[in-house]
Amino acid sequence: MSVVNEISLSQPVKTHRVAEVLSRARELAILAVILVIFAGTTIKSHDFAHLTSIQQLFTNGSLFLLLAVGETMVIVTRNVDLSVGSTLGISAFLVGDYFTHNAHPSLVLAFVIGMGVGAFCGAVIGFIVTVTKVPSLVVSLAALYIIRGILNIIGLGVQIEPTAIPLSFQKIGFESWAGLPWIFLIPVVVTLLVAFSMRSFRPMRELYAIGSNPAAAQLAGVPVARRVFTAFVISGTLAGLGGVLFLSEFATVNATAGTGYELLVVASCVIGGVAIFGGSGTVIGAALGAILLQIINQALVVVNVSPFWDSALAGALILVTVSFDRLLSNRASLALRLKDSAAHGK
Amino acid sequence: MSDVQTVEPILVMKNVSKSFGAVIALADGSIELYPGEAHALLGENGAGKSTLVKIIAGVYQSDGGTYTYDGKARNFRGPHDSQEAGIAVIYQEPTLFDDLNVAENIYLGRQPLRIGRTINRREMRRQARAIFEQLGVDIDPNRKAKGLSVADQQMVEIAKALSKDARVVVMDEPTAALSPEEVRRLFTVVNNLRERGVAILFISHRLEEVFEICQRVTIMRDGAFVRTDLIGDLTINEIVRSMVGRELGLLFPKTEIRAGGEVLRVERLTREGTFYDISFTVNAGEIVGLSGLVGSGRTEIARAIFGIDRYDAGGVYINGAKLKGGSPLRAMHAGIGFVPEDRRQQGLVMDYGIDHNVALASLRRLSRGLFLFRWAEDKLAADWALRLHLKFGKLSDEANTLSGGNQQKVVLAKWLAGQPKLIIVDEPTRGIDVGTKSEVHRIIDELAQSGVAVLMISSELPEVLGMADRVLVMREGRLAATIDRADATQESVMMASTGQV
Amino acid sequence: MGNNTSTTSPDETLLPTEKQHWSFAGRSLFRWESALVLFFIFDLIYGGTSSPDFFSRNTIFFAGINFGLIAIMALPEMLIITTGEIDLSVAAMLGLACSSFGYLFEHHVEVFLAMFLTLCVGAVGGALNGFLVTQLGLPSIAVTIGTLTMFRGLAEVILGTNEVSGFGGPWTDAGTNAIPGTPFAWAFGIFVVLALIYGAVLHFTSTGRSIYAIGLQEEAAFFSGIRVKRIKFNLFLLSGIVCSFVGLLYTYETNTARYDAGTGLELNVVAIVLFGGISIFGGRGTMLGVFLSVIVVGIFDQILSNNNVSSQEQSIVFGVLLLASVILPNAGRGYRAVSKRLGMKSSKTKPTIENAAVISEL
Incomplete structure (x- = not known):
């Protein structure tokens, strides 16, 4: 008996601590991988660290950053929003439409329109989810179709051309401030803001509580429906903002904008350590997950691997991260079991 | 006062x-x-x-x-x-909330704030620690509640x-x-x-x-x-x-019977961190009580025998033949039935009718060739409903419409339909009203009389003392004592399970 | 203790009574499948009034060929969702199969061998999903989003942006023509045959009963000796094989193999299944529902195409139907649950925390 206890006393406690540190260090781990890829490709090809390719990375990645941040808030509450790609598309299109129909468009109003459209979409989904208790997977899947369909009707055969977009607006897409392009800066600032509030504001902490144990959250007096609704609205708003940035970057938009983004966004979250069944994960992690998915794409070009490998690797990355997470948590719970029994045996 | x-x-x-x-x-x-x-x-x-x-x-x-x-x-x-x-x-x-740390679990929605209404984590931890000190317990406010x-x-x-x-x-x-x-x-x-x-x-x-x-x-x-x-x-x-509301009558219809040959033998069974070195036997017609405090490893042993969990060492033998672990199906084929502790989660498919629930462990036997027909399930369920005096409206009534006692009868019927040699019952009367309780006891007693070996886990001492021919007492993952019916009293079992022997 | 209203005396209770048959018939009228039949009638009326050519062989043929492939993929998906899991990698597997077959064809591998190898690819992919879900216990939604990305990526790796065509041969006929003597496309015919088999498995075998039990309450199913992991693994394996088979059909139907074949169809497949009344939580729904769902949506799609409504715009209708299919039965079930709680439940069953939330909503 004593032998068993000695072993289980010393070992598992340590394993447990290691597991905890590791799970917290998720962001660091992804960051490290990003840096390794970045450094590796730079050594391979000195052009990689060059401004244009960084800029390209930033501009491509930044849209997904926004979407992943919003998605994280939803997934943390044990829901999912599959409509973000469509929402981004309709927002981009409507902002473009605003530009084509106004001789003297206001940039501020453009942002308001884009984010307002997104917020509205999010609110409708959030309302249906919280009132009918239908799983959000289904509701947002339906919303994906409906929003895309509406977009197709209003945008049937319409291509909004760069000539219609004011230059001042396009500048957001390529001008930079202190060396950082606006189109990158805005999503990063948003990410940091949301990350901060997810850590520091009471209502945001309740999002984690809801995802962790919905019944207990109800008993603890958390206004579950209101919080989940808010998460959807914010996710929609950020997707709308993504639409505005999409337009400023490409200066052209049609009814297919943002098609298929939703699964990449969920994948970014999963890679970034957001538990698909809610309760844990950080916005920073998801944002880094999005960047990692983007940088793989860029790096392949540089190291002369066919870019066709891009999504194959991304898929493998998702599978590896979720498997790794599970193995880690299995070890942690085994360690806990042994530790508990050791404590009892004392 | x-x-x-x-x-x-x-x-x-x-x-x-x-x-x-x-x-x-x-x-x-x-x-x-x-x-x-x-x-x-x-x-x-x-x-x-x-x-x-x-x-x-x-x-x-x-x-x-x-x-x-x-x-x-x-x-x-x-x-x-x-x-x-x-x-x-x-x-x-x-x-x-598993995913939140202990301090935040305590203060959710009331976290101490700084200027700007942001959460002051350090203060929150400090307060949590202070409370734990008052309580005289040593819990790290920083750890996750999980585990x-x-x-x-x-x-x-x-x-x-x-x-x-x-x-x-x-x-x-x-x-x-x-x-x-x-x-x-x-x-x-x-x-x-x-x-x-x-x-x-x-x-x-x-x-x-x-x-x-x-x-x-x-x-x-x-x-x-x-x-x-x-x-x-x-x-x-x-x-x-x-x-x-009345005097308790004869609750335990225990019939004295002569035990037959060995049905279950457990040898040095060990699952790291859960139970160690467990050996015992159960004979045909015998009711063996497995007692001990909650968390002493009783249920875990039953789960390991039935193949729900794996074990690390030792062996389980049915009629002398070794039973490979890790598969409930294999355990079923060897002749074991298991009435689990959590009726609502593990015992029954709550949204299934009585018929489907009773048939659930006999699906293959009920199949005719490739096909399984509803009438076969109905026939089996009707038969057992009658035998166990089940009270219900119609056979397709969902299990969640039944009272606790009747639910337990459905679980019993499910296993009895397979004519087991050994039946393990874990907390058979938990949450069941007094009247049905004695019916469940009667069913268990009749099973033993008909030669089935019974391993009964229970937290209710009177139940164990009233029903069991032998009482095994667990303490902290180990078999602390084996007490014969004649010597088993509240005191002797309690002493053994708390280590005050 | 109050009278237990849900029980009667034992001797009244043994066998089904006349009354029960009535109530069964009554209940079955309000099933989701009946709503689907109404949708079907609506289809016919709308189609008939909107186009004079609606009641023709063409409609049936094109509906079958346009929708048959999605319909076939919906079958294994139906079983997977019934166990409470989900497979989002179906369309990506179609693409991977297309690519693999195109590659093999391009390299002059004998057609039958190429087909066999393609099905093997499907089996391996399905087995990977099954392994990750059952052995590592990962959530299937995360796993299959991963394999979706990966399969589609591998398809791209294999074929790049090449387009292989010129398959020819008797199989093309199967891809593009109707079954001789009928207006039905081969794809639709295959769907019907498979649907009969799947329906039989789901409703009239022990495996089917096990699938429902897993979806309703996995732990109780496991405790009853049902091999939960093996069944789930087999379903994912099956899904992989069927989807690679659909990949072959797709190749012959379009006479081209491309890596992006069927992109995005996974959501259509899931939507068809859910519209057929399969609960996303598992354990509920019937083959009949999915069959009707395929017919209703397939014909509706065809009507809209006939009316020159673009397939993108059709997605609105699709989304609305999907929403309706989950909200309406949910509302119905909620109502039934309430009335059961009010009328049937014995006073002995004490409310627990889990249903506290439900009750407080009443």
Whole structure:
């Protein structure tokens, strides 16, 4: 008996601590991988660290950053929003439409329109989810179709051309401030803001509580429906903002904008350590997950691997991260079991 | 004790009622709580205790009667309101958030703030640590709640109550899953709370504990108030009579029979961190009781024998043949049936009808060629429903419409349909009313008479003593004692399970 | 203790009574399948009034060919969702199969061998999903989003942006023509045959019963000796094989193999299944529902195409139907649950925390 206890006393406690540190260090781990890829490709090809390719990375990645941040808030509450790609598309299109129909468009109003459209979409989904208790997977899947369909009707055969977009607006897409392009800066600032509030504001902490144990959250007096609704609205708003940035970057938009983004966004979250069944994960992690998915794409070009490998690797990355997470948590719970029994045996 | 009653009561409920449609969950609930008392609320399952507690907590709103708290009439709209008012409820089921750390679990929604309404984590940790110090427990406020032992989870809940300066703390069966030391620690905390003038409503099925810690007791039966008395004025027998409403008759229809040959032999079975070096046998026609405190590894052994969990060393033999572990199906084919502890999660598919549930473990046998037809299931289910005197409307009634006792009969029918050589029953009468309880006991006894080997796990000592031919006592993952029917008494089993041999 | 209203005396209860048959018929009228039949009638009326050519062989043929492939993929998906899991990698597997087959064809591998190898690819992919879900216990939604990305990526790796065509041969006929003597496309015919088999498995075998039990309450199913992991693994394996088979059909139907074949169809497949009344939580729904769902949506699609409504715009209708299919039965079930709670439930069953939320919503 004593032998068993000695072993289980010393070992598992340590394993447990290691597991905890590791799970917290998720962001660091992804960051490290990003840096390794970045450094590796730079050594391979000195052009990689060059401004244009960084800029390209930033501009491509930044849209997904926004979407992943919003998605994280939803997934943390044990829901999912599959409509973000469509929402981004309709927002981009409507902002473009605003530009084509106004001789003297206001940039501020453009942002308001884009984010307002997104917020509205999010609110409708959030309302249906919280009132009918239908799983959000289904509701947002339906919303994906409906929003895309509406977009197709209003945008049937319409291509909004760069000539219609004011230059001042396009500048957001390529001008930079202190060396950082606006189109990158805005999503990063948003990410940091949301990350901060997810850590520091009471209502945001309740999002984690809801995802962790919905019944207990109800008993603890958390206004579950209101919080989940808010998460959807914010996710929609950020997707709308993504639409505005999409337009400023490409200066052209049609009814297919943002098609298929939703699964990449969920994948970014999963890679970034957001538990698909809610309760844990950080916005920073998801944002880094999005960047990692983007940088793989860029790096392949540089190291002369066919870019066709891009999504194959991304898929493998998702599978590896979720498997790794599970193995880690299995070890942690085994360690806990042994530790508990050791404590009892004392 | 009389000094307790000189002050004003903090919480008074008078003739409170609650029904869900035609179903009356609480007909006439009354209770008075005074500051500084530990007040026991006793009653059988279904007596209305839980409903009363949920009304106190504001989870339900009462239909009638009066609810006075702190001198004012209340009708809390939700749990949030009652918490604001200073009522804390510690439920049987854990209500912690696994993914949040302990400090945040305590302060969710009330985290200490800095300027700008942001959370001051350091302060939150400091306060949590201070509360744990008061309670005399050592829990790291920084760790995630996931993986906390049940006792520690309760301590976190109590810390939550303390942090809110709760004036009424309701504890629903707090000791059910605790070891004796943990119970002692809990009682120290309860006494501390009392000294601070907190009123405690203590729900427990363990009457000894009620006598140890409480000053007054309220007894309920059939959704109605029966009596409130000072604990010193009552004997255990009087309490039981008030709870049940009649004298307990012959509960245990134990028939003496001669045991046959060995059916189950367990040899040096070990699962790291759960149980170690377990060896015993069960013979045909014999009922072997597996006793011990909750968490001593009883259920885990049963799960390992049946192949739910793997074991690390040792072996299980059925009729002398080794049973490879890790597969319930293999265990079933070897002739084992397993009535699990958690009827609603593990025993039954609650949304399935009686017919499908009874047939669930016999699907292949019922198949004709490739196909399985409903009439085959119906025939089997009707047959067993008759044999076990199941009370139901029609065979397709979903299991969740049945009473606890009838649900348990369905589980038994499911396994008996496979004609097992060995049946393992884990807490066979938990949450079942007294009448059906003795029916379940009769079924188990008849099984043994017909030559089935029975391994019975139970937390209810009288049940074990009344039914078992032999009692195995577990303590902290090990077999502490094997006691023959003749020598098995409350004292001998309790001593063995708490290590005071 | 109050009278237990849900019980009667034992001797009245043994066998089904006349009354029960009535109530069964009554209940079955309000099933989701009946709503689907109404949708079907609506289809016919709308189609007939909107186009004079609606009641023709062409409609049936084109509906079958346009929708048959999705319909076939919906079958294994139906079983997977019934166990409470989900497979989002179906369309990506179609693409991977297309690519693999195109590659093999391009390299002059004998057609039958190439087909066999393609089905093997499907089996391996399905087995990977099954392994990750059952052995590592990962959530299937995360796993299949991963394999979706990976399969589609591998398809791209294999074929790049090449387009292989010129398959020819008797198989093309199967891809593009009707079954001789009928207006039905081969794809639709295959769907019907498979649907009969799947329906038989789901409703009239022990495996089917096990699938429902897993979806309703996995732990109880496991405790009853049902091999939960093996069944789930086999379903994912099956899904992989069927989807690679659909990949072959797709190749012959379009006479081209491209890596992006069927992109995005996974959501259509899931939507068809859910519209057929399969609960996303598992354990509920019937083959009949999914069959009707395929017919209703397939014909509706065809009507809209006939009316020159673009397939993108059709997605609105699709989304609305999907929403309706989950909200309406949910509302119905909620109502039934409430009335059961009010009328049937014995006063002995005490409310627990889990249903506290439900009750407080009433």
